Amino acid sequence: MANLGYIQVTRECNQECRFCSNPATDKNISLKEAKKYINLYAAKGYDGVLLTGGEPTLHSDLEQIITYAVKKGIHCRIITNAQKTSNFKYLNSLVHSGLHHMMISIYSHRDEIQGFLTNNKDSLLNIKKTLRNANKLNITVDVITVINKYNAGHLTDIVRWITKDFVFIRHFIWNNLDPFMNRASKNRDTIPHLNDFELELNNAMSFLHGCGRTFRVERVPLCYMSGFEHCSTETRKIVKQEERSIFFLDEKGYVTQKGRRGFLGYSKAECCRVCSLNEICAGLYAAGKYYAFAELYPLFISREDIINKVNGYGKD
Numbered sequence: 001m002a003n004l005g006y007i008q009v010t011r012e013c014n015q016e017c018r019f020c021s022n023p024a025t026d027k028n029i030s031l032k033e034a035k036k037y038i039n040l041y042a043a044k045g046y047d048g049v050l051l052t053g054g055e056p057t058l059h060s061d062l063e064q065i066i067t068y069a070v071k072k073g074i075h076c077r078i079i080t081n082a083q084k085t086s087n088f089k090y091l092n093s094l095v096h097s098g099l100h101h102m103m104i105s106i107y108s109h110r111d112e113i114q115g116f117l118t119n120n121k122d123s124l125l126n127i128k129k130t131l132r133n134a135n136k137l138n139i140t141v142d143v144i145t146v147i148n149k150y151n152a153g154h155l156t157d158i159v160r161w162i163t164k165d166f167v168f169i170r171h172f173i174w175n176n177l178d179p180f181m182n183r184a185s186k187n188r189d190t191i192p193h194l195n196d197f198e199l200e201l202n203n204a205m206s207f208l209h210g211c212g213r214t215f216r217v218e219r220v221p222l223c224y225m226s227g228f229e230h231c232s233t234e235t236r237k238i239v240k241q242e243e244r245s246i247f248f249l250d251e252k253g254y255v256t257q258k259g260r261r262g263f264l265g266y267s268k269a270e271c272c273r274v275c276s277l278n279e280i281c282a283g284l285y286a287a288g289k290y291y292a293f294a295e296l297y298p299l300f301i302s303r304e305d306i307i308n309k310v311n312g313y314g315k316d
Contacts, residue, residue, distance in 0.1 A: 005041035070098030
């Protein structure tokens with residue numbers, strides 16, 4: 001079981017993603033407050049702390065925050081768009097501070113789509129530079145991809161490209177788009193239907209499974225994860241009673257989620273009541289407003305088989 005703490009260190013950003021769930025503001029956490037939450041997570045015995053944003057590399061005290069987390073004996077990662085880290089000297093400075101793991105957002109291997117979605121024509125170029133830098137510096141990297149209308153048809157091509165050109169990357173995370181936040185709600189062209197990506201996501205998961213990579217999927221109900229239900233982040237939280245604590249730089253403040261609790265914004269259709277996986281499925285995020293209840297359907301497969309896979313599968 002992996003219990004993790006998140007700290008939103010800044011709401012500044014150097015991209016303008018069309019579906020950003022935490023749009024830029026001028027808010028930054030102080031070094032003193034960041035240390036307070038690191039102390040809290042260390043006291044709770046958490047397995048790691050994830051520094052996020054906005055774009056965490058824009059925080060002036062990022063190196064000191066990382067150093068303090070390492071000093072407290074807690075594994076530290078950053079979730080980044082990989083623009084500033086394209087500078088080898090800067091990334092090297094983070095490594096000297098104690099950073100050894102990055103989670104990088106990549107939406108497409110096609111320059112025009114990555115550039116369009118981020119409003120940054122150099123986005124993919126800088127990501128490639130960062131990945132080469134990370135490999136030289138022996139940093140482990142996970143790839144995070146937000147599933148949206150513009151990449152729903154080529155998710156497999158993205159992971160094929162990454163595993164071919166950057167073989168050191170071993171773990172992938174897909175997040176179905178969060179349409180509640182103001183960027184996505186203003187750019188509704190980015191919001192996919194579940195059936196836009198169902199087959200492509202399954203193909204991508206099958207490919208990664210076949211070449212020995214691990215992966216997780218968030219905000220996708222189990223009826224759209226055929227054969228890979230045990231890779232649902234929400235299902236793993238429910239089964240393993242994993243805990244997540246998050247400090248937000250907005251009105252949400254400090255939030256703790258554990259097991260079934262904390263799935264705000266998720267709901268289920270009437271048909272879910274008869275689904276054999278109902279007890280271990282979080283349901284559909286943003287159902288009834290941005291995603292349709294009619295897209296859900298019940299499954300009649302072994303819940304115990306999936307629970308056993310969760311308890312014995314892959315990377316936490």
